[in-house]
Amino acid sequence: MSRKPVQIMETVLRDGHQSLAATRMRIDDMLPQLEVLDNMGYFALEAWGGATFDSCLRFLNEDPWQRLKTLRKHITKTPISMLLRGQNILGYNHYADDVVEAFVSKMVEHGIGVIRVFDALNDVRNLEVAMKAAKKSGAHVQGVCVYTISPYHTVESYIELARQLVERGADSICIKDMSGLLRPYVAYDLVKALKSDPKVGVPIQLHTHYTSGMGSMTYLKAIEAGVDVVDCALSPFALGTSQPCTETMIAALEGTQYDTGLDRSKLKDVAIHFGKVKKSLAEDFKLKTYFDVDANVLDFQIPGGMLSNLYNQLKEQGMEDKYQDLLEEMPRVRADLGYPPLVTPTSQIVGSMATFNVMLGERYKMVPREVRDLARGKYGKTPKPVAEEVREKIIGNAEIIDYRPADDIKPQMDLLRAELGEKGYANASIEDVLSYALFPEVALKFFSTNR
Numbered sequence: 001m002s003r004k005p006v007q008i009m010e011t012v013l014r015d016g017h018q019s020l021a022a023t024r025m026r027i028d029d030m031l032p033q034l035e036v037l038d039n040m041g042y043f044a045l046e047a048w049g050g051a052t053f054d055s056c057l058r059f060l061n062e063d064p065w066q067r068l069k070t071l072r073k074h075i076t077k078t079p080i081s082m083l084l085r086g087q088n089i090l091g092y093n094h095y096a097d098d099v100v101e102a103f104v105s106k107m108v109e110h111g112i113g114v115i116r117v118f119d120a121l122n123d124v125r126n127l128e129v130a131m132k133a134a135k136k137s138g139a140h141v142q143g144v145c146v147y148t149i150s151p152y153h154t155v156e157s158y159i160e161l162a163r164q165l166v167e168r169g170a171d172s173i174c175i176k177d178m179s180g181l182l183r184p185y186v187a188y189d190l191v192k193a194l195k196s197d198p199k200v201g202v203p204i205q206l207h208t209h210y211t212s213g214m215g216s217m218t219y220l221k222a223i224e225a226g227v228d229v230v231d232c233a234l235s236p237f238a239l240g241t242s243q244p245c246t247e248t249m250i251a252a253l254e255g256t257q258y259d260t261g262l263d264r265s266k267l268k269d270v271a272i273h274f275g276k277v278k279k280s281l282a283e284d285f286k287l288k289t290y291f292d293v294d295a296n297v298l299d300f301q302i303p304g305g306m307l308s309n310l311y312n313q314l315k316e317q318g319m320e321d322k323y324q325d326l327l328e329e330m331p332r333v334r335a336d337l338g339y340p341p342l343v344t345p346t347s348q349i350v351g352s353m354a355t356f357n358v359m360l361g362e363r364y365k366m367v368p369r370e371v372r373d374l375a376r377g378k379y380g381k382t383p384k385p386v387a388e389e390v391r392e393k394i395i396g397n398a399e400i401i402d403y404r405p406a407d408d409i410k411p412q413m414d415l416l417r418a419e420l421g422e423k424g425y426a427n428a429s430i431e432d433v434l435s436y437a438l439f440p441e442v443a444l445k446f447f448s449t450n451r
Contacts, residue, residue: 002257003257003259004226004257004258005258005259005260005261006223006227006228006229006230006253006258006259006260007042007043007228007229007230007260008042008043008229008230008231008232008246008249008250008260008262009042009043009044009045009046009081009205009229009230009231009232010037010040010042010044010045010046010232010233010234010246011046011231011232011233011237011242011243012037012233012234012236012237012246012274013025013030013037013045013046013047013071014046014047014048014049014050014052014081014082014083015046015050015083015231015233015242015243016233016234016237016238016242016243017237017278017281018050018051018052018055019209019233019237019240019241019242019243020237020240020241020242020278020289020290020291021237021278021281021282021285021287021289022055022285022287023050023051023052023054023055023059024055024059024060024281024284024285024287025277025281026060026062027062027067027070027071029274029277029280029281030047030071031070031074032273033270033273033274034071034074034075035074036266036269036270037075037078037270038074038075038076038077038078039077039266040078040262040263040266040267041078041261041262042078042262043079043205043229044078044079044080044081044113044114045075045078045079045080045081046080046081046082046083046116046231047071047075047080047081047082048064048067048068048071048080048081048082048107048112049081049082049083049084049090049116050082050083050090051090052064052067053090053435053438053439054090054091054438054439054442057435057439057442057443057446058439058442059285061446061449061450063431063435063446063450064435065106065110065431065435068080068107068110068111068112069110069111071111072110072111075111079113079114079140080111080112080113080114081112081113081114081115081116081142082107082112082114082115082116083116083118084104084115084116084117084118084130085117085118085119085120085344086117086118086119086126086127086130087100087119087126087127087129087130087405087406088119088120088126088345089103089130089438090103090438091437091438091439092344092345092348094126094378094379094405094406094409095406095409095412095437095438096406096409096410096411096412096413097129097406097409097411098411098412098413099412099413099416099434099437100129100130100133101129101133102413102430102433102434103434103437104130104133104134104137104139105133105136105137106430106431106434108134108137108138108139109137112139113139113140114139114140114142115130115134115139115140115141115142116142116144116174116176117130117131117134117141117142117143117144118144118146118174118176118343119144119146119380120146120340120341120343120344120345120346120379120380121340121341121346121379121380121381121382121383122145122146122161122341122383123379123380123381124161124164124165124168125380125381125404125405126379126380126404126405126406127143127165127168128168128404129406131143131165131168131169131170132168132169135169140171140172141169141170141171141172142170142171142172142173142174142205143162143165143166143168143170143172143173143174144165144173144174144175144176145158145161145162145165145173145174145175145176146176146178146341146343147175147176147177147178147181147182147341148179148181148301148339148341148342149181149301150334150335150339150383150384151339151384152339152383152384153339153341153383155186155189155190155193158175158190158193158194159193159194159197159200162194162197162200163197163199163200166199166200166201166202170202171202171203172202172203172204172205172228172229173194173200173202173203173204173205174204174205174206174207175187175190175191175194175204175205175206175207176207176343177206177207177208177209177218178207178209178341178342178343179209179211179212179297179301179302179342180208180209180210180211180212180213180214180215180297181212181297181298181301182206182208182214182218183214183218184214184217184218184220184221185221187206187218187219187221187222187225188221188222188224188225189225190225191204191206191222191225191226191227192225192226195225195226195227203228203229204226204227204228204229205227205228205229205230205231206218206219206222206227206229206230206231207230207231207243208231208243208244209241209242209243210238210239210240210241210242210243210244210293211240211241211291211293211294211297212293212294212295212297212298213293213295215239215243215244216244216245216248216249216252219244219249220252223253223258230244230249231243232244232245232246232249233245233246234246234247234267234270234271234274235247235248235271235275236271236274236275236277236278237274237278239293240290240291240292240293241291246267247264247267247271250262250264250267251264296327299331300327300328300330300331301330301331301334301342302327302330302342302347302351310323310326310351310354310355311323313355314326314355314358314359317359319358319359322358322359325358326354326355326358329354329357329358330350330351330354332354333350333353333354333357334350335387336386336387336390337349337350337353337371337374337375337382337386337387337390338382338383338384338385338386338387339382339383339384340374340382340383345370345379346374346379348370349368349370349371349374349379352368352370352371353367353368353371356368364390364393364394367394371394372394372395372398374386375390375391375394375395376395376398376399376400376401377400377401377402377405378401378405379405380404380405381402412437413433413437416433416436416437417433419436420432420433420436423444425447425451432447432451
């Protein structure tokens with residue numbers, strides 16, 4: 001039996017608490033266990049990016065750049081991984097190329113070793129600048145295939161996407177299944193196809209969420225197909241809308257050709273610590289930190305965290321009886337808008353449009369600006385063209401953007417630095433300028449009490 005050890009990326013420091021505790025874990029909650037995690041032998045520790053940057057500034061009164069420096073100080077053997085939204089960086093809009101380049105350069109300088117870069121529409125044009133900057137900075141660049149289901153998303157389409165990412169310098173490929181839609185045998189076929197394609201030829205990593213209840217089964221079939229790395233979360237922050245459990249995955253593979261080689265016993269005290277952290281976060285921030293498996297996601301494809309948000313929006317309007325209508329409207333709107341994968345920011349865009357349609361009782365009577373921008377191509381190219389009748393109704397004869405959207409954005413760094421100077425921060429660091437670029441109002445509020 002030839003050994004094919006599988007590696008694990010630990011997500012407890014980022015996606016685990018983003019999925020189950022609204023991204024509220026503090027650096028002080030992490031510090032006591034960083035050295036133990038660093039010595040475990042993980043492929044990487046995901047500890048930055050995603051919603052953590054926003055949450056640090058907005059809710060935790062922490063400088064995200066200082067958090068990264070602290071993490072790097074205590075994590076010296078294992079690469080720190082982060083999630084980057086391509087041209088959106090860690091915000092919700094496209095930024096100028098010079099902002100993207102400066103951001104990538106600074107985060108690598110402060111300790112990021114693996115950059116997982118994705119675009120909500122799988123439009124590689126929106127990834128090129130970030131990937132080039134990451135390569136220049138010397139980081140491991142992981143190109144992402146955002147996984148979703150539609151008539152236009154097939155194994156063949158993902159192979160072609162992976163090839164394009166490798167052509168642009170990807171050191172590995174991640175299949176990012178943000179809603180838990182990837183079924184076990186489909187995972188086997190997809191991983192097998194990627195591993196056998198000579199034009200891909202790089203390691204394959206799989207990321208899923210347990211929302212539908214299939215996560216561990218999907219991982220096992222992907223492992224049998226040859227996947228190189230899987231994302232898991234330590235038990236207190238696993239399952240529900242998070243990832244499959246680290247300790248369970250280690251145990252499941254022990255003694256097999258896929259044995260991870262990780263010592264599960266070393267994680268016992270770490271798990272006890274993070275169990276206490278989870279309890280404290282629930283109490284301190286009044287959070288619900290446990291989420292049941294919801295098989296509805298297989299039909300409606302709505303990421304787990306969105307389900308409760310959409311329900312609460314209707315409840316605030318006294319229309320919670322329309323919840324089922326909303327669940328059924330979401331896939332219709334998604335089809336109308338060209339089958340975008342439902343991940344930040346497209347999940348919010350489709351969700352808001354479906355909510356308006358249900359609440360007003362008429363489809364596309366009121367259309368948010370972001371929906372018009374998506375239809376115009378301002379976020380990139382949708383997998384399928386927007387339905388003609390819907391496009392005419394919401395944007396009329398407005399010009400369609402058929403080029404890389406960021407080509408319309410002039411350099412911003414000097415302008416942002418000048419704006420900060422006018423607001424009393426003439427000596428702002430590049431890091432502060434970048435924080436201001438992504439979240440202007442939130443950053444200024446943070447600076448007012450921390451600078």
